[in-house]
Amino acid sequence: MVDGTTGIEARKGWMGLLARARPARLAELLDTLGERPAHAWLRAPEVGGVMVRGRMGGTGAPFNLGEMTVTRCSLRLDGGEVGHAHVQGRGKAHARDAAMVDALMQGSRASQVRAAVIGPLEAEEDARRQARAARAASTKVDFFTMVRGED
């Protein structure tokens, strides 16, 4: 079981990664582990809205910015491991896959799941972010202020 302070940090890390993952890619990676384990719903997948908040001036008091769609679910594997998911968008299969990975990460197959699913998702997200950052960096400029004539 993942528990304790270091455990929860790791778990938050993969839950966020699964929330942001492209649903089709997550399903594809999960398929490499073979047949999906049997599970029972603790909370069937449910599409809802999360009110996103910002801060005045970026650092001040909070205000409501608008919502985003989020799908959540909770399930329990036959082995007793419980998995939760809150994923971006309206994908019920995405939420189920994320909760399944979350549950598997707490059982005996954790290292296998890490290698087959979490690792590749991490690497691909990193690569996407790096590529975008590189593109942004290529548009970095220096402005020169020209001296204006006084006539």
Place this chain on the structure above:
Amino acid sequence: MYVAVKGGEKAIDAAHDWLAKERRGDRAVAELSLAQIREQMSLAVNRVMAEGSLFDPDLAALAIKQARGDLIEAIFLIRAYRTTLPRLGASRPVDTGAMRCDRRISATFKDAPGGQVLGPTFDYTHRLAGLQTGGRGGRIRGRVPVCGDATDEAVPKPRITDILGRDGLIQDEPPGEAEPPDMTRAPMDYPAGRALRLQALTRGDEGFLLGMAYSTQRGYGRNHPFVGELRIGTVEVEMEVPELGEAVCVGELTLTECETVNQFAGSKIEPAQFTRGYGLVIGQTERKAISMALVDRALRWEELGEEDSGAPAQDAEFVLGHADNIQATGFLEHIKLPHYVDFQSELELVRRMRAEAAREAAE
């Protein structure tokens, strides 16, 4: 007075049928896919998400397609869908300081720490139709290499206003954790605090806010804005999840943030310093974010001890009461629907008044 009318079902069905055919257009032309709209009409998608007040690019693309490109109609569809969603919770306030910036510019400091990053902007294009797309759709020039070093992104991009804040040159943004009011849950209440105003502005109509902001620049409640900083990029959204007793990331979204630095002469109790206007909008929505910051600043006259010059942009009830394009279009467009009975009574009244006037004139 509203009086129900009946009938017309067949005509309405036929109108819907024709609408569907017109939506599809010439069948000799390939049909648009939702992915095409999402990827290639992304700024329209962004506007629909911002004013629909719901981040979901696929859904916004669908709404645009269904609305035949009428963005206000698409926003209407998003707003209607939004009301069917159970609210799963509220996020922690997003940290725009940690944004992965596609774009980050300052009009006040050319040597802004962290650098000026132009991002995918129209600013320096020639605005000659056809030059970039070549009429052939998305001609991408191959000769400009992506030469940037991604590690540059690791360079922190401190807020420009923090630089002024260190010397006390700009008004403080008092932090807080108060639960903000939510206009989607409780009716608008005037006078509206700044949290409520910002929510109304960020989902308000881009054209309306642009007009209001422009009016302040032209002298109606002038407040001399500089764009201290404009950043566009992605932030992660975290929400407290009871089953974990912790906040977890539930996704990421693109935001545009604009902070303006405005002149303030000072008052009897305060020395001269700069003040702030703030814009934060869903998606890449630069014009809207700048407009929002200008209007936010104009609406702050009272709390900053300024004079009410009577400018429209200083009147919170006027601005917030008319910024919502769905409210506005609903009320505006309803007048084209049958008002036969109302009009009959008006007609009768006018005839009677004319008859009375004619009688009086004859006497």
Place this chain on the structure above:
Amino acid sequence: MRTEALTGGFADAPVEAAQVFRATLEALARPGRIATVGGAEAPAPVSGAAAVLLLTLCDHETPLFLAPGHDGPEVRDWVSFHTGAPLVGREEATFALGHWPALAPLGAYRIGTPDYPDRSVSLIVEMEALAARGARLTGPGIETEAFLSLPETEAFRRNNARFPLGWDCFFTCGQSLAALPRSTRVEEA
């Protein structure tokens, strides 16, 4: 969070919640009439009827007060996972759950304002027994008179006297549910 807290929700939330909501409306529209509801289970001592009321009516925007006797880690976890309702004191609550004596003092709850009489609490009163006898009920939704085994009459009489302000009540016992809106006149039979 313990696994027990994660179980006991609706199996088919949209359908079951709609059914319970309908039963709740009926109960409020016909004060004194006892309905049977079910489909979910919360940790003791929460009754089945109270559990489905919480699942149907509460979410993270409806602060809930758990009265002594009902407040405990198991119930708190269950409520948090299944409804997300923030747990608060009597003063801020939009719903309150407990046995009648534990819900007191009644003066602490919100009764709404003249502009927004709806900004008031709904009390979910857990009962040892619930039957159509006892206090006499008259008023909107009751053709002639109805009877309900209320825990007392005086508090309800005073609550009705300040209409349109005041609180509304649900009574739960096992799978049984009855309601008493603030508009109902209550007197000793």
